[in-house]
Each structure stands twice: as C-alpha cells, then as structure tokens.
Amino acid sequence: MPAMDYAKVAQFYDLYTQTEIDVPFFIKEAKGCRRVLELTCGTGRLSIPLIQAGIPLTCLDSSAEMLAIMRRKLHTFGLNAAVYKKDMTDFSLPQPFDLILIPFNAFAEITDPLAQQKTLSNIHAHLGEYGRLIVTLHNPAIRLQQIDGEIHMRGKFPLPQNSDNLILSSIETYDEQNQLVTGKQYYELRNHQDRLISRFSVDIQFQLHSKENFESLVFSQGFKRLALYGDYERNDFSPESSPFMVWVLGKR
Numbered sequence: 001m002p003a004m005d006y007a008k009v010a011q012f013y014d015l016y017t018q019t020e021i022d023v024p025f026f027i028k029e030a031k032g033c034r035r036v037l038e039l040t041c042g043t044g045r046l047s048i049p050l051i052q053a054g055i056p057l058t059c060l061d062s063s064a065e066m067l068a069i070m071r072r073k074l075h076t077f078g079l080n081a082a083v084y085k086k087d088m089t090d091f092s093l094p095q096p097f098d099l100i101l102i103p104f105n106a107f108a109e110i111t112d113p114l115a116q117q118k119t120l121s122n123i124h125a126h127l128g129e130y131g132r133l134i135v136t137l138h139n140p141a142i143r144l145q146q147i148d149g150e151i152h153m154r155g156k157f158p159l160p161q162n163s164d165n166l167i168l169s170s171i172e173t174y175d176e177q178n179q180l181v182t183g184k185q186y187y188e189l190r191n192h193q194d195r196l197i198s199r200f201s202v203d204i205q206f207q208l209h210s211k212e213n214f215e216s217l218v219f220s221q222g223f224k225r226l227a228l229y230g231d232y233e234r235n236d237f238s239p240e241s242s243p244f245m246v247w248v249l250g251k252r
Contacts (some may be wrong), residue, residue, distance in 0.1 A: 003109030004185075005202050006042075010065035012187065013043055015157040016168050022103060022136065023049045025232040025246075029134060030055045033098040037126065039088040040106035044070040051079045058097070062087040089115045089122075096128040102135045105244075108206040111180060120221035124251065132226065133249040135218075139230070139242050140179070140208040147172045147181060154185075163192040170204070179208050211239060214247070224252040 006013070026046060030036045034056060041047045041059035043066050050057050051074075059081050061067050067085055074081060084091070088102070089110060100123050110116050123133055146152075154168040167190060172183035182205050189197040209217075215225060226249060229235060230242025237245055 003111070003205050006063040007065045008200065008202050009185075009187070010043065010063065010069060012157075012166055013066065014045070014069070015159070015166055016155055017045060019045075020049070022046065022232050025234075026050060026101060026103065026134070027053045027055065029132075029248075030057075030099055030101075035095060035097045036099045036101065037093070037097045038101045038103070039123075040102060040104070040109075041070060041083075042066045042104075044073045046101075046103050047081065048073055048077065048079070051081050052077070058082045058084070058093070060084045060086050060088065060091060060093075089119045091122065093126060096131065097126055098128055098131050100127060100131065100133045102133070105136055105138050105206070107135050108137055108209065111205055111207045116217060117221060120218060120223065124222045127251060129251065131251065133223065133247075135214075135247045135249065137209055137214065137245040137247070138206075139237075139239070139245055140210060141239055142241070142243055143181075143208060144174060147174050149173045151186070159189075164197060165190050165192075172204070174208070179210065179213070181206050181208060209245075211237070211245060214245070218247070218249055219252070222252050223249040226250045 023046060027050060030050060036055050037058045038047055039060050041061045047057060047059050064085055067083060071083060110119055151169055151171045154170055157166045159166060167188040169186040170183060172181050174181050184201045185204055186201045188199045191197055228237045229246040230237035231244055
C-alpha cells in the first residue's frame with residue numbers, strides 16, 4: 001500500500017507542515033555544490049528556501065497534486081528549478097549530482113525491502129564520484145513515545161482563504177517484528193462556529209529503521225557512512241535521546 005494518499009491532502013499540507021528546523025542545515029550542506037537533487041520535494045517546504053539561497057536544485061516527487069502547489073510557489077516567487085514527476089524508487093535523470101537529499105523522514109515511507117534497495121542503488125548511480133546522500137529518519141526510541149494506539153488531536157489550523165479551520169487527528173500502531181507503523185490521519189473542516197463542514201481520513205504507513213538496520217541496508221547498496229547526527233545542529237547521534245537520525249553517506 002502507498003505510504004499516504006497525498007492527492008487527498010495536498011491542498012492542506014502546508015497548513016500543518018510549517019517547520020523550518022532543517023532548512024539552515026541543508027542550505028549549509030548544499031553550498032558549493034554544482035548540482036543538487038531533492039527527492040520527495042512535495043510542495044516545496046525545503047525546496048523554495050534552498051532555491052532562494054542560490055542552490056542549483058532539481059526537484060522530484062511522485063504526487064502531481066503536491067507538485068502543482070510547488071510550481072505555483074516557484075511562479076509566485078519568480079524562481080526557476082527543474083521539477084520532475086517521478087517516483088524516487090524508480091527514476092532516471094541525465095546528469096550526476098554532487099548531493100542528493102531525502103529530507104523529512106521520507107525514506108521511511110518506502111516499506112518494501114526490495115524497493116528500498118532499488119531506491120538506494122538508483123541514487124548511487126546518480127551520484128558523482130565524490131557525491132553525498134543525506135537521509136533523515138526518525139529515531140525509533142523517540143518516535144515510539146508518540147505511538148500508543150489512541151486517537152490524538154495534532155492541531156487546529158486556520159484556512160487562509162476564510163474563517164474555517166482544519167482539525168487534524170491521528171492514530172498509530174506499531175508492528176515491532178516488521179518495524180512498521182500503520183494508522184490513519186483524520187481531517188475535519190469546521191466553520192467559525194465549530195460546525196462540521198466535511199471530514200475524511202487517509203491511511204498512513206512508514207518504517208522505523210534502527211541504526212543498525214539502516215546502516216546495513218545502505219552498506220549493501222555501496223554506501224559508507226560519512227557522518228551520523230542526532231539533530232540538525234550536528235550533535236552526535238544518541239540512540240536514547242536524539243530526536244532524529246541524520247545520515248550523511250558517500251560512495252564506498
């Protein structure tokens with residue numbers, strides 16, 4: 001099953017995904033690169049500030065609906081970038097890249113082991129000799145603290161075009177044997193009097209890679225670890241306390 005039906009949520013995605021926590025990190029990592037590829041660029045949360053910072057960015061995503069918003073932003077800001085509708089598990093581009101990014105835990109959405117291997121092998125083929133791959137993932141020990149099989153409200157977000165609000169809730173469960181999180185996200189649109197306008201839900205699915213599991217996986221596809229950070233300030237990764245795993249990989 002797909003990790004999530006982004007066609008259903010694209011119009012609301014920017015309402016509840018407003019973090020810039022990783023932007024300075026990626027700008028610094030990309031400075032000086034001649035060609036940078038962002039996989040799963042989505043609506044351009046990271047892409048737009050990278051392009052504004054002068055990064056020569058190519059953008060790729062599999063969702064036409066998310067990319068439509070991305071292209072509108074490029075037009076609004078007067079920016080240019082090559083944008084491709086392609087799946088990161090199976091893409092082909094004509095030139096090698098100095099840096100390839102999979103931000104915002106997006107690699108975790110590939111839950112099929114063969115698709116994971118194919119994606120990494122393909123990325124390896126698209127990297128220059130000294131190119132780097134940066135992958136950000138959840139730290140399972142921290143992410144699992146938020147998973148209890150109960151429905152939780154994630155936030156109330158005002159719609160910019162009127163006085164309605166989006167109410168986002170979710171429920172998640174964890175399959176320890178397969179390191180797999182499954183669940184649902186619930187979307188409710190309510191007016192200023194809190195009356196329900198509409199509601200829908202989408203299934204979600206992603207994998208919580210352990211440090212050992214992911215390192216073995218990338219090694220099998222020809223990568224070596226250059227760095228492993230626990231956050232975007234480049235602190236060393238701690239399995240017990242780091243919020244993220246930020247992997248910087250090179251060709252082995």
